[in-house]
Amino acid sequence: MNTRAKILVVIAVLAVAGGGFWWSGRHKGEGPLVLQGNVEVRQVNLGFKVAGRIAQLDVDEGDKVEAGKKLASLDKVYFTDALGQLRAQREQFAANLAKMVAGNRPEEISQAEANVADREASLANMQLTVERAQKLLKNAAGTQKAYDDATQAVKQAQAQLDSARAAEKLMKAGFRQEDIDLARAQLADRDAAIAIAERQLADADLFAPANGVILSRVRELGAIVNAGETVFVVSLTTPVWVRSYVSEPDLGRIKPGQEVELRTDTPSIKPLKGRIGFISTTAEFTPKTVETRELRTALVYRLRIVADDPEGVLRQGMPMTIAVAEPAPQGSSQ
Template structure:
């Protein structure tokens, strides 16, 4: 009887031991991983280039897929009417500068000499009118001439005095030169004309459309001969830098991540190749996991958007490419890394 109970007892002991082992395995503290793995997609910035002014496109210098560098000319408007505006502004400025120079120079010696001669002539005429009036008065008093003759002489004397005063004022103006207010007004007009010329030159320069940064021509929206407007894009350029992976970190892992930490980015398109990067941005607000994640459990979890900048010197990482991001959690203190650290 004892021999029959022994196997049962052994079986019970084995089951108890197995249950204890399973319970311990399920409830033991899990070792914290040394790498945080995130999943996301590659993002880049795109620029839609447009002219500042309306005009007809005379030339497009690049094709779709062409690589462009910063400040490279990519398109041009017909510059004819913009050049005419520059020529007109130059002529207006030159005319106003001459007016200002004339005012600053004041009266010429010949003008002052002419004003002095006018004063001398007016004084001579005044002296003659005074002598005539005195003689006419004597003859009228002696009843040799009618009273009307004396009145005419008096009127002539008054006119001569006014002419003498006017000549003296003209000489005074010639000696003093232009008014300070007139010079200031002319100078202000010169400054306005200089600004108008600078604007015309800027508009002429803006007929040349340039790439703001290095990138790749993604799309030519308009063609040569099309009419361009200030709000109508001519082409789209995908910028080479910065390139980043848009990923999402669960709230429970948020405390292990910080901007400036080093990271590595992997893509299925380049097996075994790691792209160096760093954590550049962590969203301050939570959101639900994007719908592109199909797992129901993950879709209901709150996450924080993370931007992990990547070095992409050969342009292998492309817009929308799915990637895996690995962030080492050991010996990976945050550092101050500029967003364009991989430029050039």
């Protein structure tokens, strides 16, 4: 082996040894762990829960909104009319139930009792007529037909008295329990329908679910929209999440709650603070957004960082450099 070949072999050995030293030192936890990531794109499509015509738009593209702010409203005349109709029906069912629970009025019961007394008097009169017809028939002063007519009249009066007494009993007993239960169920049905109508009326207003910025206004004033149809696209700004990936050898150097420093590529933006909020329990291949040719088959773990952005300088999709502070050794004094 000539001198040139020996020199090349020595260089190769030193390169391998140096690479091994760098690789082993890389995993000893010396110095901060630096990761790359992006501000997560978090947006939501907002639409009404009910169909209708857009009557009011309170925000436009680029406007900042806070959670609970009203963004738009539908024409509410149909909702209010339907609600008024249901409330009127509810009053009708409530009155009917109250009547059944209270039973019949004392005046109605007195009328039934008077009708019974009238029928009893009629029956007594018919019985006297039968007795007179019977005496006349025995004395040959009356006819058989007159006696038979008087007898039938007694039977008819007796039937009418029985009917009057039954009506009096029903009047005093009041309504059947089954009828009362039916009236109560009808009232409950109207109450449920009113609750649905009230929710539909409330859903005619569209509110922001969280703090954010209006990215786009999809529909215009006066448009007819279906339930769930997108009206606004809102970019959520609170909290700000940064997504990054950590390789398996560095997984032991991070933990949830650990503080990090976030830097952007914009020099005017000062470093921001953040903390690790989530570390995936499942490994995955390096995403194409961060992989190199050498790392296409490397496994990484996804993590989410919650950024402190009090001035609102971060934008969705912005590249971020993340410096993870090394945790203090256990038992060391602060």
